[in-house]
Amino acid sequence: MKYGTLILEKKEHELLKKYFLNASAQPDPSYRASASKLSEELKSAKIVSEKEMPDDIIRFGSMVTIQTPFGPEKTYQLVRPEESDIAQHKISILAPMGTALIGYAKGDEIEWQFPSGMNSLKITHVEPKKRQAHEQ
16 A cells, blocks of 8 residues: 555545445445445544645545456546446445545555455556645
8 A cells, every 4th residue: 555544635534434324224235345344444544634635545536547357447436426427437435446446546456345256456547636726
């Protein structure tokens, strides 16, 4: 892991905690497992301000390119659940792939439980979230 721990921006960290309050009620066991694992990782995550956030960390709105053992690289945008649209390559933070990626950096390799079983993926590129003028 490039930075030794997950790195999250303060407001996004609070939003993630809210999303995962009811994770145990999810009917899909892989969603529950992903939420549980991310909840554990959030306990030791480094929480930073917007201006301290490294550009290569995956966060809400980031475009991320991953490599898996099963095929070519794929690029996704990590979004809030209500913005999810797999046809547009937008994956929800609540999906197992979204929970696997948040807070990691370019170059990190992740082992995660997906609906298809335990899989590994490598983050090959991160295009940072576009910052608003008031955030800089």
